Amino acid sequence: MSQIESTEVADRAMALAQEIAAQHAGARAFRPSDALVDVGLTSLDLVNLMLAIEAEFDILIPPACLSPQNFHSVEAISRMVEAVRAGTH
Template identity: 75%
Template sequence: MPQPDIQSVTTRAMALAHEIAARHAITAEFRSADALVDVGLTSLDLVNLMLAIEAEFDIMIPPSCLNPKNFHSIDAISKMVEAVRSGTFQ
């Protein structure tokens, strides 16, 4: 199975974040570099986003990747997904 490019991962992860934000009536647009907590997502939302990311990309995020740095923004999530998919996560 070919791996998606980072833009595809970013686009798909952004759609998931917007879906979760909409549950709280957060409709403001945000960029992939914006801090998700600044957008209005809670820690529970970030857990739900993590589960959605795992389902969307058919991956299991290893415990070593479960840290605030990797869920700071969509850009950070995209990089983490690419690292997990390629087996280069740290």
Template identity: 40%
Template sequence: MKNADFQNRILALVEAILEQNSIISKAYPDSRLVDIGFTSMDMVSLMLGVEAEFNFTIPQSEITPENFQSVETLELMIVNQFQSGRVP
């Protein structure tokens, strides 16, 4: 799977949450999620959405503010999980 696929899938999840909250904001790979209107509950929704979308459980050690800063940081964490073999 190409990194662009990961990024597009994460962006779609972010945009769905924004739309659900009636937030009119464009999400870019480097947009800070809090800056475009994400709350802590949105972060939980995003985490669960990522787990469902990519069919794996995010390790507790990876659920950090740094990994959930932007689509890019989230993508990097997911790619690392797949490359390290932690994801079947």
């Protein structure tokens, strides 16, 4: 996957996470490396983010990838999406 595609994955994943975070009162700006639970996303938000990621990238996240580590931050989500799209996960 090229650097441009990698950046696009990160940007699209960040937009989805920001959209979900914005539904909470007091939502604040965050970086791709920030822990999503630390910026206010709940476990239900993370499930909704997972579903949004699957729809956005037209992928099915394998059960083996459904771990807290893969949904820790937007950076982690982006790496997981790239691996799933490349068939290496």
